[in-house]
Amino acid sequence: MSESVPGIAPEVFAPVEAPVSPPQASEEVEFVQLLTPEGERVEHPDYSFDLDDETVKGFYRDMTLVRRIDTEATALQRQGELGIWASLLGQEAAQIGSGRALNSKDMVFPTYREHGVAWCQGVDPLRLLGLFRGVDQGAWDPRDNNFHLYTIVIGAQTLHATGYAMGQQRDHAIGDAETGEATIAYFGDGASSQGDVNEAFIWASVFNAPVVFFCQNNQWAISEPIDRQTRIPLYQRAAGFGFPGVRVDGNDVLATYAVTQQALKRAREGSGPTLVEAYTYRMGAHTTSDDPTKYRLNEDLEHWKLKDPIERVRAYLTRWAGVEHDFFDQIDAEADKIAAELRAGCLSMPDPSLTDFFDHVYVEQTAQLIEQKKQYAAYAASFEGEGH
Amino acid sequence: MAKISLGKGINMGLRAAMEADSKVVVMGEDIGKLGGVFRVTEGLQKDFGEDRVIDTPLAESGIIGTAVGLALRGYRPVCEIQFDGFVFPAYDQIINQVAKMHYRSLGKIRMPVVIRIPFGGGIGAVEHHSESPESLFAHVPGLKVVSCGDPVDAYWMIQQAISSDDPVVFFEPKRRYHEKAELDESVPPALPLHQAKVVREGTDATLFCYGPMVKTCLQAAEAAVEDGRQLEVIDLRTIAPLDLAAIFASVKKTRRAVVVHEAPFSLGPGAEIAARVTEECFYHLEAPVIRVAGFDTPYPPSRMEEEYLPDLDRVLDGVDRVMGY
Numbered sequence: 001m002s003e004s005v006p007g008i009a010p011e012v013f014a015p016v017e018a019p020v021s022p023p024q025a026s027e028e029v030e031f032v033q034l035l036t037p038e039g040e041r042v043e044h045p046d047y048s049f050d051l052d053d054e055t056v057k058g059f060y061r062d063m064t065l066v067r068r069i070d071t072e073a074t075a076l077q078r079q080g081e082l083g084i085w086a087s088l089l090g091q092e093a094a095q096i097g098s099g100r101a102l103n104s105k106d107m108v109f110p111t112y113r114e115h116g117v118a119w120c121q122g123v124d125p126l127r128l129l130g131l132f133r134g135v136d137q138g139a140w141d142p143r144d145n146n147f148h149l150y151t152i153v154i155g156a157q158t159l160h161a162t163g164y165a166m167g168q169q170r171d172h173a174i175g176d177a178e179t180g181e182a183t184i185a186y187f188g189d190g191a192s193s194q195g196d197v198n199e200a201f202i203w204a205s206v207f208n209a210p211v212v213f214f215c216q217n218n219q220w221a222i223s224e225p226i227d228r229q230t231r232i233p234l235y236q237r238a239a240g241f242g243f244p245g246v247r248v249d250g251n252d253v254l255a256t257y258a259v260t261q262q263a264l265k266r267a268r269e270g271s272g273p274t275l276v277e278a279y280t281y282r283m284g285a286h287t288t289s290d291d292p293t294k295y296r297l298n299e300d301l302e303h304w305k306l307k308d309p310i311e312r313v314r315a316y317l318t319r320w321a322g323v324e325h326d327f328f329d330q331i332d333a334e335a336d337k338i339a340a341e342l343r344a345g346c347l348s349m350p351d352p353s354l355t356d357f358f359d360h361v362y363v364e365q366t367a368q369l370i371e372q373k374k375q376y377a378a379y380a381a382s383f384e385g386e387g388h
Numbered sequence: 389m390a391k392i393s394l395g396k397g398i399n400m401g402l403r404a405a406m407e408a409d410s411k412v413v414v415m416g417e418d419i420g421k422l423g424g425v426f427r428v429t430e431g432l433q434k435d436f437g438e439d440r441v442i443d444t445p446l447a448e449s450g451i452i453g454t455a456v457g458l459a460l461r462g463y464r465p466v467c468e469i470q471f472d473g474f475v476f477p478a479y480d481q482i483i484n485q486v487a488k489m490h491y492r493s494l495g496k497i498r499m500p501v502v503i504r505i506p507f508g509g510g511i512g513a514v515e516h517h518s519e520s521p522e523s524l525f526a527h528v529p530g531l532k533v534v535s536c537g538d539p540v541d542a543y544w545m546i547q548q549a550i551s552s553d554d555p556v557v558f559f560e561p562k563r564r565y566h567e568k569a570e571l572d573e574s575v576p577p578a579l580p581l582h583q584a585k586v587v588r589e590g591t592d593a594t595l596f597c598y599g600p601m602v603k604t605c606l607q608a609a610e611a612a613v614e615d616g617r618q619l620e621v622i623d624l625r626t627i628a629p630l631d632l633a634a635i636f637a638s639v640k641k642t643r644r645a646v647v648v649h650e651a652p653f654s655l656g657p658g659a660e661i662a663a664r665v666t667e668e669c670f671y672h673l674e675a676p677v678i679r680v681a682g683f684d685t686p687y688p689p690s691r692m693e694e695e696y697l698p699d700l701d702r703v704l705d706g707v708d709r710v711m712g713y
Contacts (some may be wrong), residue, residue, distance in 0.1 A: 059606055108458075137492035142460065153484050159450055160485070163457020163465075170413070170439050171461070183457075195477070199450035208446060360491045361529050363498055363553035366582075367630035 031279050032259050033249040036306045039315025041254075047262065049254040059100065059253045060313045061331050063092040064118040065263040069125045072342050073115075073132070076109065077288040080314060081346055082132040085112045090251070090283030093309030094216045096120060097256025098278070099185065101264055105146070105173070107183045109161035112150040113216075114186050121147040125338070126345040135349050155194030156188075158213065161185030162200045165267070174210045178267030184212045184260075188220025189249035192237070193229045199239040202274070210267035212260065213238075214277045218282035223295040235277035238294040248377035249281030280317045281307070356381065389572045398504075398506050398543030400573075402466065404543075405550040406436050412550055413458060415442040415451055415466030416504075425470055426506060426565055434642035448478035452522050454487050455501050464500045464550055472507040473516025478525075481562035486555045487530030501555045502546070506537075508600045508650050509697055510563035519687055520651035525557045526628035526660075533583060533628040535559035537602030539569040541585075541625065544577035552581060553702045559627075561600035584631035586638070593644035593710050596635065596661060600622040601648045601698060608703035620708065627657050635661060636668050643674040644713075646706045653681040675713035680706035 033042055034049050041049075070088050077085040088095060095116025102108065115128055123145045130136040131150055137186050138149035151157035165183040173181040190220055192215060196376055204211045217333055218232055219226050230237070238245025244266075248259040263274035281304040285292050317323035358373035359365065392400065400412045406412045412427060414436075420443035423430030433441035444451050448469060455465035456706070469475045475482075482503065489497045509518030526533045530601035532554050536542040539580040549556040579585055587602060588609050609619040620642055622634060639645050645665055662677035680698045688696045 130617055136494065137488075138495070139492070140495045141493065141496040147490075148460065151485075151499075153480065156453060156481060156485055159453025160457040160460065161482065162450075163454030163459075164459070164461045166454060167458045167461025167463055168464070195447075196449055196481075199445070199447040199453070201451050202445050202447065203454055208411045357491070360493075361491060362532070363495070368632065370631050 005084075006157060015267065029247075029279055031247040031249045032255045033252050034254040034258060035252045035312055035316060037251070037312050039319060041316065041320070044255075047258040049257065049258050050126075053317070053323075056254070056313060056321065057317060057323065057327065059096055059257070060310065060317060061334070062096040062100070062116070062119060063131065063310045065254065066096065066119045066330050067092055068339050069119070071116060072339040073129065074284070074288060076343065076346055077132070078127070081287075082129060083134045084287050084289055085132050086287045087284035088113050088282050090304065090309070091216055091218060092116055093253035094250040094256050096275070096281050097253040098214050098260040101257050102184065102261040103178075103182075103264070105181045105336035106144045107148070107161070107164055107168075107181070109148045109155075109157040109164070109183065110150055111157065111186050111188060111191070112152050112190075114150075116187050117186065118145075118147055121145040123147050125342055129342070129346050130349065133346065133349060133353050137301050151347050155191035155197040157198035158185045158187055158191070158197045159203070161211050162204045162209050165204065165211040166207055168210055169207070170352055174268055174270045177265040180210070180270070182210045182212060182264045182267035184214055184264070186214050186216065188221065189215065189217040189219065189226050189229050189234060190224065192234050201238070201273075205242045205274035208270070208272040210261040210270065211273045212267055213273060215262065216280055217278045218280050220248075220286065220296065222290060222291070223292075225296075233277065234378065235275055237276035245275035245277065247277040247279055250278030251307045251312070253309060253313060271368040280309075280354045288298040315352060328374045348387050391568050392539050392543070392571045393565060394536065394539045394561070394567050395426055396548050397539040397571060398536075398560060399430060399432070399481060401543045402429065402432060403435075403467075404573075405547050406432065406440065407549075409464060412464045412466060413440045413442060414466045415455065415471050417446055417451075418674075419443060419468050423450050426457055426562065427668075428504075428560070428565070429468065443667045448474055448476075449481050452478040452481035452486060452501075452503065455487070456481065456499065456644035459499050461637055462496065464502075465548060466502040466504060469503060470504045470575070472505055472518045472519040472521055473585075475503075475505055475521065482525070482531070482557075483528055487528050488496035489529055498553045499555045500553050500566065502549045502552075502558055504546075504558045504560060504561035504564075507559045507608050508561050508563060509687060509693050510600065512693070514690070515687065518690070518693065520649065520682065522559055522627050523651055523656050524604070524636050531555055531628060532582065532626070533557045533559065534559065534626045535566070535599035537561065537565060537597075537599055537623045537625065538572050539621075543571055543573070545581060545625065548577065556581075559599055562642040564600050565605060565657075567603065567711070571600075577624075582629055582631060584625055584634035585623045586620065586634075587623045588619070588621040590618040591642060592617045592619060593619060593646060593707055594620040594622055594638040594642045595648055595703065596622050597622055597648040597706075598627060600650060604699060605694050605703060606649055608700050608707070611700060611704060612707060617707065617711070626662050627645075630657075630661065630664070632664055632668070635665065639669045640672045641667050643672050644710045646678045646680060646703070646710050648680045648703055648706070650682050650697055652684045653679060656681055675710045678706045678710045701713050
């Protein structure tokens with residue numbers, strides 16, 4: 001780009017010097033960490049993890065099981081049983097830590113990758129597959145598990161979360177850090193550039209809505225690195241909107257738990273929103289349709305493998321909590337069982353009929369649609385016996 | 389019985405809905421203290437408080453997106469978009485979220501959201517303040533699209549829209565805000581929300597219209613009497629779903645149809661009505677369905693808007709054409 005435009009000084013077009021890749025080593029990134037990649041507990045002046053090792057074992061189990069579910073779903077896609085799958089590989093600690101910090105009355109607004117949070121909320125993993133297999137578009141009732149439908153449009157759910165939180169406010173459901181209600185909105189680093197996310201920040205701020213914005217900065221929005229979304233650390237944006245932001249080691253389940261819990265308490269007691277940036281890494285592809293070798297270096301992945309969210313908990317439990325091999329074997333066996341059930345469940349999902357879907361466009365069905373359904377049903381029936 | 393304006397009808401309807409259901413919240417830009425730029429929400433914040441009459445940040449996607457969240461929480465948000473041309477930042481939330489939520493959840497989630505949009509031209513405004521984007525919403529499965537044409541309908545239709553469990557885009561004819569009529573609140577609404585209304589009976593041809601064109605068509609029908617023509621005028625009231633039964637019944641009676649709207653000619657509501665009438669009333673028709681509409685240009689600068697907007701003469705020209713077969 002050396003061509004100059006007549007009448008305009010060339011320096012106007014000079015590209016701004018941008019970093020070529022995001023910071024790589026954790027030493028360069030300041031965040032809240034309570035468990036190192038080596039599995040050592042460390043102190044932080046503002047945050048602590050005060051629960052016992054049984055809880056940590058529970059986190060290990062959660063993370064291992066959701067990784068296994070995720071692996072199985074990827075395999076199902078590879079075998080043609082799912083149209084697509086969005087893997088959470090590498091983000092287990094961010095999701096389990098934040099998910100386990102939720103109280104039963106808190107409400108979750110996920111993207112399409114929050115399989116770990118869904119797990120924490122008690123959503124049957126099989127329900128998640130419907131969307132990816134193409135038999136439905138979510139179709140669960142958000143009220144059953146306080147877990148809204150997956151949202152594909154990037155960032156749109158942050159506004160839904162904010163509106164929901166404003167409803168909690170109007171219902172006088174906040175005011176106490178333990179018994180109050182909060183809402184948590186998940187989104188990614190790419191979404192942080194969306195207008196909706198920025199509008200949600202403004203709304204939550206000016207209405208002091210009880211919402212936690214939980215950004216999993218996994219460094220990549222499909223092929224675009226974080227430096228295409230921001231020139232400052234994402235959590236610092238919160239200051240401009242007038243509420244606190246905090247960056248946490250997204251691969252540290254103890255820290256994500258502690259930081260999220262504090263943010264949720266703030267929301268529940270009526271002190272307003274918090275932005276949590278969970279600094280993590282998308283170890284897999286964006287989705288099964290994506291090929292990350294086209295745009296990122298394998299060394300990056302190798303580097304992040306050393307920070308694996310599950311391995312560090314295993315190291316901690318083995319070295320410091322005296323947990324025996326049996327425990328890990330049991331979890332692996334449980335994971336295999338869940339994976340087998342998921343596979344069987346997926347394969348036995350009935351194919352829906354388009355005829356049924358005419359009924360769900362409106363609460364109050366229209367005459368036109370009733371007629372259209374009737375015509376289609378008759379048309380479809382005319383092929384019966386022809387092997388269609 | 390009091391004589392009220394169309395704008396006042398909506399105001400009174402909003403008030404009645406808010407009194408009847410504490411879950412009804414009204415939200416939009418300048419709707420609180422100011423009472424809206426057209427004063428349609430005047431006095432509501434004073435009486436219902438800032439939690440139910442919410443002055444929002446200037447962010448239309450935010451208005452609709454948070455309304456989705458409030459609806460998920462059990463509220464019935466009534467959103468005001470200040471002007472027709474400003475709805476587009478919210479278009480994604482309306483099309484991808486509001487319209488599809490019921491379908492995506494196989495009926496488990498309802499979106500009782502009303503989106504009020506003052507629309508249409510004729511007020512001498514600058515650009516983006518005179519548009520008729522109703523087809524852009526009527527084409528979207530999951531939305532219902534209505535428009536009121538007189539003060540009594542304004543009062544009742546807004547209440548019916550709010551009580552609908554489906555999302556309703558409610559187009560208000562802004563140049564008719566000051567039209568007046570008698571309203572007797574004790575008389576229940578004559579029709580359900582999605583039924584068309586015969587506002588003038590006739591035998592020679594039917595004028596189909598809605599919103600601001602209802603008055604124009606009534607004037608045209610009155611003028612046509614001098615030419616010895618008895619025109620039927622039907623206020624469609626609902627653009628999606630169309631009240632096809634009422635449309636077909638009238639066409640079968642008069643055998644000639646003219647559709648009138650301010651929205652651009654091509655692919656407007658007139659196109660759908662013409663297609664439906666052709667399919668259903670083919671052997672009853674004496675003439676093709678004629679459309680009298682805005683032109684396929686962006687809305688013009690206001691000095692030219694009288695030329696752009698269908699008026700009495702343009703409607704009568706359409707009648708001449710439909711009678712010429």
